[in-house]
């Protein structure tokens with residue numbers, strides 16, 4: 001795996017891989033991110049929870065460059081990301097999955113992974129092939145490499161979404177609700193894949209409503225509500241936090257059911 005993001009600024013090798021300083025993003029009167037400050041060191045997995053509308057997807061869009069903050073700064077390995085397009089950020093090492101997987105249905109599974117390697121990472125020829133195949137192996141999809149993507153079931157489409165991001169050789173992997181809609185055994189399978197990536201040294205930030213998937217896989221949890229960080233710590237501590245329980249307004253957070261609007 002390449003570590004391009006981790007080398008984004010060789011002068012600042014000790015910097016956290018991801019750092020947000022007082023990042024704010026509003027949509028009219030809605031505050032989706034309010035003075036958000038967060039540091040993610042290299043390696044390990046961070047889970048992000050929070051009720052619907054808490055600002056979780058906005059956080060990823062701000063990191064990925066699909067949205068610009070109105071104030072504050074985001075850095076990858078010490079390098080400010082301001083002004084960089086999503087494509088430039090992907091080349092620096094930010095890989096991202098989306099809530100609803102949209103594979104190129106007419107393409108094979110391999111060709112879909114190749115899109116990640118070539119478009120996002122700019123790899124060509126055999127280097128792109130190798131990166132795509134390695135991503136399929138790491139997500140358990142190698143045996144399905146020649147299948148049409150549109151014929152995949154939901155779990156495999158989720159795997160492919162992860163594979164596409166991995167094929168670009170990210171140093172930071174942002175997962176947006178990859179466990180949603182899966183059965184319990186499928187959630188466990190996907191969580192095992194994410195744990196294996198983490199154990200190989202990948203830095204993972206994982207937004208998830210299915211809290212059980214996170215508690216199996218992350219050592220740190222952040223809870224967002226109304227664009228702010230309500231709690232940050234071990235999963236046990238965060239899930240027991242009265243402010244977190246209150247933000248979920250009595251919804252059974254442990255069961256991973258979707259909460260009401262924040």
Ligand SMILES: Nc1ncnc2c1ncn2[C@@H]1O[C@H](COP(=O)(O)OP(=O)(O)OP(=O)(O)O)[C@@H](O)[C@H]1O
Pocket residue numbers: 027030031032050051052053054055056057058059
């Ligand atoms: N492009 C947009 N235009 C206007 N409002 C937006 C936009 N994107 C997000 N918002 C608002 O910002 C707030 C945060 O939304 P966001 O999607 O980040 O929350 P979330 O925590 O990811 O929610 P969910 O769990 O439902 O996916 C919400 O009130 C949402 O309606």
